[in-house]
Amino acid sequence: MSVGLETSLKLLPVKGVRLASVAAGVxxxxxxxxxxxxxxxxxxAAGVFTxxxxxxxxxxxxxxxxxxxxxxxCLVNAGNANAGTGEQGIADAxxxxxxxAQRLGCETDNVLPFSTGIIGERLxxxxxxxxxxxxxxxxxxxxxxxxxxxxxxxxxxxxxxxxQCVIQGKTITITGIVKGSGMIRPNMATLLSxxxxxxxxxxxxxxxxxxxxxxxxxxxxxxxxxxxTNDSCLLFATGASGIDEIKDIKEHGYVILRxxxxxxxxxxxxxxxxxxxxxxxxxxxxxxxxxxxAEALEVAFTVAxxxxxxxxxxxxxxxxxxxxxxxxxxxxxxxxxGKVSILLGDVCVLRDGALAAGYQEQQGQAVMDEDEITIxxxxxxxxxxxxxxxxxxxxxxxxxxxxxxx
Amino acid sequence: MSVGLETSLKLLPVKGVRLASVAAGVxxxxxxxxxxxxxxxxxxAAGVFTxxxxxxxxxxxxxxxxxxxxxxxCLVNAGNANAGTGEQGIADAxxxxxxxAQRLGCETDNVLPFSTGIIGERLxxxxxxxxxxxxxxxxxxxxxxxxxxxxxxxxxxxxxxxxQCVIQGKTITITGIVKGSGMIRPNMATLLSxxxxxxxxxxxxxxxxxxxxxxxxxxxxxxxxxxxTNDSCLLFATGASGIDEIKDIKEHGYVILRxxxxxxxxxxxxxxxxxxxxxxxxxxxxxxxxxxxAEALEVAFTVAxxxxxxxxxxxxxxxxxxxxxxxxxxxxxxxxxGKVSILLGDVCVLRDGALAAGYQEQQGQAVMDEDEITIxxxxxxxxxxxxxxxxxxxxxxxxxxxxxxx
Numbered sequence: 001m002s003v004g005l006e007t008s009l010k011l012l013p014v015k016g017v018r019l020a021s022v023a024a025g026v027x028x029x030x031x032x033x034x035x036x037x038x039x040x041x042x043x044x045a046a047g048v049f050t051x052x053x054x055x056x057x058x059x060x061x062x063x064x065x066x067x068x069x070x071x072x073x074c075l076v077n078a079g080n081a082n083a084g085t086g087e088q089g090i091a092d093a094x095x096x097x098x099x100x101a102q103r104l105g106c107e108t109d110n111v112l113p114f115s116t117g118i119i120g121e122r123l124x125x126x127x128x129x130x131x132x133x134x135x136x137x138x139x140x141x142x143x144x145x146x147x148x149x150x151x152x153x154x155x156x157x158x159x160x161x162x163x164q165c166v167i168q169g170k171t172i173t174i175t176g177i178v179k180g181s182g183m184i185r186p187n188m189a190t191l192l193s194x195x196x197x198x199x200x201x202x203x204x205x206x207x208x209x210x211x212x213x214x215x216x217x218x219x220x221x222x223x224x225x226x227x228x229t230n231d232s233c234l235l236f237a238t239g240a241s242g243i244d245e246i247k248d249i250k251e252h253g254y255v256i257l258r259x260x261x262x263x264x265x266x267x268x269x270x271x272x273x274x275x276x277x278x279x280x281x282x283x284x285x286x287x288x289x290x291x292x293x294a295e296a297l298e299v300a301f302t303v304a305x306x307x308x309x310x311x312x313x314x315x316x317x318x319x320x321x322x323x324x325x326x327x328x329x330x331x332x333x334x335x336x337x338g339k340v341s342i343l344l345g346d347v348c349v350l351r352d353g354a355l356a357a358g359y360q361e362q363q364g365q366a367v368m369d370e371d372e373i374t375i376x377x378x379x380x381x382x383x384x385x386x387x388x389x390x391x392x393x394x395x396x397x398x399x400x401x402x403x404x405x406x
Numbered sequence: 407m408s409v410g411l412e413t414s415l416k417l418l419p420v421k422g423v424r425l426a427s428v429a430a431g432v433x434x435x436x437x438x439x440x441x442x443x444x445x446x447x448x449x450x451a452a453g454v455f456t457x458x459x460x461x462x463x464x465x466x467x468x469x470x471x472x473x474x475x476x477x478x479x480c481l482v483n484a485g486n487a488n489a490g491t492g493e494q495g496i497a498d499a500x501x502x503x504x505x506x507a508q509r510l511g512c513e514t515d516n517v518l519p520f521s522t523g524i525i526g527e528r529l530x531x532x533x534x535x536x537x538x539x540x541x542x543x544x545x546x547x548x549x550x551x552x553x554x555x556x557x558x559x560x561x562x563x564x565x566x567x568x569x570q571c572v573i574q575g576k577t578i579t580i581t582g583i584v585k586g587s588g589m590i591r592p593n594m595a596t597l598l599s600x601x602x603x604x605x606x607x608x609x610x611x612x613x614x615x616x617x618x619x620x621x622x623x624x625x626x627x628x629x630x631x632x633x634x635t636n637d638s639c640l641l642f643a644t645g646a647s648g649i650d651e652i653k654d655i656k657e658h659g660y661v662i663l664r665x666x667x668x669x670x671x672x673x674x675x676x677x678x679x680x681x682x683x684x685x686x687x688x689x690x691x692x693x694x695x696x697x698x699x700a701e702a703l704e705v706a707f708t709v710a711x712x713x714x715x716x717x718x719x720x721x722x723x724x725x726x727x728x729x730x731x732x733x734x735x736x737x738x739x740x741x742x743x744g745k746v747s748i749l750l751g752d753v754c755v756l757r758d759g760a761l762a763a764g765y766q767e768q769q770g771q772a773v774m775d776e777d778e779i780t781i782x783x784x785x786x787x788x789x790x791x792x793x794x795x796x797x798x799x800x801x802x803x804x805x806x807x808x809x810x811x812x
Binding site for chain 2: 051089306329395
């Protein structure tokens with residue numbers, strides 16, 4: 001299940017982008033698991049990738065190819081992460097890129113490879129390359145929904161969103177898709193996300209935009225604290241809308257584009273949490289009155305990762321003592337617990353380090369019975385704040401992760 | 407259930423220590439939940455306590471009383487942690503100490519209070535103090551088993567051990583008990599543990615011994631990464647054996663005592679993991695060839711806390727890619743993944759950063775099918791090492807923690 005997500009998407013095409021998916025049998029049967037995203041000539045590309053030191057072979061190859069700054073296609077497979085596979089994995093990723101490049105009439109380093117799924121097994125290169133002719137034959141602009149479905153692993157619904165804005169009098173479209181449900185504590189980007197716009201943006205500005213977007217969206221979510229080996233987030237600007245190139249973040253067009261992008265990235269990041277493995281609750285954690293954003297994030301993530309907080313949320317149990325215990329072990333030097341307050345929704349349960357006067361358990365219970373719950377923690381030591389989104393920890397999380405390979 | 411623990415204890419008495427338990431109805435009904443430990447005059451006491459900044463009221467009071475250096479009794483209740491209760495909680499803890507002190511004919515600050523259980527509810531002082539006459543009437547030397555049972559919360563079995571050694575020609579006894587099953591990532595000591603010996607040891611040496619013991623036992627275990635507000639570990643030396651006081655860690659008697667204590671502390675710390683909430687597997691994580699013990703511990707704890715590693719262990723799934731992903735996100739600067747190897751039991755699954763040649767999944771499966779599993783990670787960057795003990799993550803962990811208050 002998921003919390004607050006539609007099951008159908010109806011994503012808008014982006015001029016200059018064609019997509020297709022195919023059932024190649026990488027791991028799953030009878031479902032699409034290979035996706036090709038073809039990009040118009042002159043498309044600018046920016047990427048951010050996992051900081052996991054065991055980054056997967058396709059991440060290594062994608063970073064290399066991205067540096068060449070002339071990207072014409074993405075080749076994505078679900079079901080096998082091609083991680084922990086050493087030099088062989090890198091050769092396998094390159095072989096897939098070469099096979100697609102030959103068919104599209106471009107160079108191998110114009111193709112970015114991506115993989116997601118089981119770690120530590122060799123990529124079935126032949127099954128992928130043999131599926132490419134059929135896949136390329138199906139390429140079309142109006143296939144974002146199919147692509148969002150083709151990159152899924154344990155996701156229960158395809159996830160994507162479109163937004164439009166007007167720049168230089170022209171309608172600009174942004175469409176983004178994302179997959180990811182477990183092994184989610186992005187430390188750069190979430191598992192796989194592709195966002196494209198027909199705006200024309202210089203590469204340095206596009207990269208700066210992507211860095212900011214990831215920092216305030218994907219990097220503020222967590223499901224289980226495990227950072228993937230394959231996290232990749234790609235932003236493409238085809239320029240096919242015909243607007244003049246945005247070359248500076250001070251331009252009016254940039255400000256408009258940035259706001260629309262922020263909508264898209266926040267939606268995508270939160271969608272991952274809403275479709276987290278075993279999720280039954282969507283949780284927003286606000287930490288306020290901290291000395292820095294980093295400090296607020298430390299506290300928010302400590303609470304978000306606590307298995308005891310997460311199981312209480314699953315149980316709809318207003319057991320706020322577990323939140324207090326998590327705040328107390330967060331790495332905040334010299335925290336004065338006498339200044340800490342905790343709210344469940346609008347209900348204050350802890351004020352200045354002690355039981356809030358007049359608090360009745362049924363007030364907390366009413367908040368916890370909702371599907372979407374906000375926890376606010378005020379530290380009373382500064383003026384900064386941060387928000388993190390997370391999920392609860394349920395029987396189904398265990399089921400999904402104990403039975404993933406069986 | 408638990409892994410590899412006996413359900414009956416038969417602990418040895420320690421001269422100078424008398425114990426009793428009583429069903430006071432603090433939270434549970436029809437089971438002992440208040441324990442008194444009476445200590446002979448001149449007993450030396452040492453303690454280590456949680457580093458959670460929201461430390462519970464009894465922890466604050468115990469630290470104060472311990473400084474007075476004349477401890478005659480411990481008063482322990484299960485079912486209510488008296489944490490997050492502010493000034494009222496401190497007054498409640500003191501009231502309990504005073505009630506016991508009056509009955510034992512000592513001062514309030516000769517009594518150490520301890521509480522474990524639900525956080526954020528007021529301690530039922532009256533129920534505890536009204537139970538004390540019955541409890542004191544039952545005090546006897548041979549009641550360690552009853553005390554180990556009386557301090558339990560979600561523990562499934564009472565946990566304790568005795569060891570003997572010979573110092574200055576006299577038989578010295580050490581008996582220790584421990585409770586703790588969830589909210590376990592001791593950052594000082596685990597939930598509640600009381601260890602007593604009839605050796606005579608000076609207070610400074612006793613404290614130094616305790617610090618070392620906790621550091622290499624309790625502080626190397628984790629169940630769920632959540633540090634309790636109430637962690638307390640107390641070591642008492644009654645001196646009733648009649649040996650000369652051990653005043654220096656270079657004395658031969660100290661060396662003998664230390665070795666026997668190490669057995670006791672390692673057993674107690676591992677017993678907590680063996681009785682962890684929902685445990686089905688006892689896991690040992692060895693990290694080798696690191697540049698420092700601290701670095702090895704960082705890697706070991708990152709793996710030990712990974713929900714994906716823990717659910718794979720629960721499923722007996724040799725999905726070592728999850729171990730690799732956890733190692734890759736551990737905070738080790740400049741980790742060269744090309745030098746990292748991973749073994750499940752004696753089976754090498756990853757050698758020098760890539761799939762180990764010749765590895766067959768059934769080899770890993772055979773290791774994972776066992777109740778006790780050792781994971782060895784070699785970093786290839788130094789000569790230091792560390793070992794951490796942990797449990798798996800099962801449906802029953804969710805059940806226990808989602809239903810704890812219901």
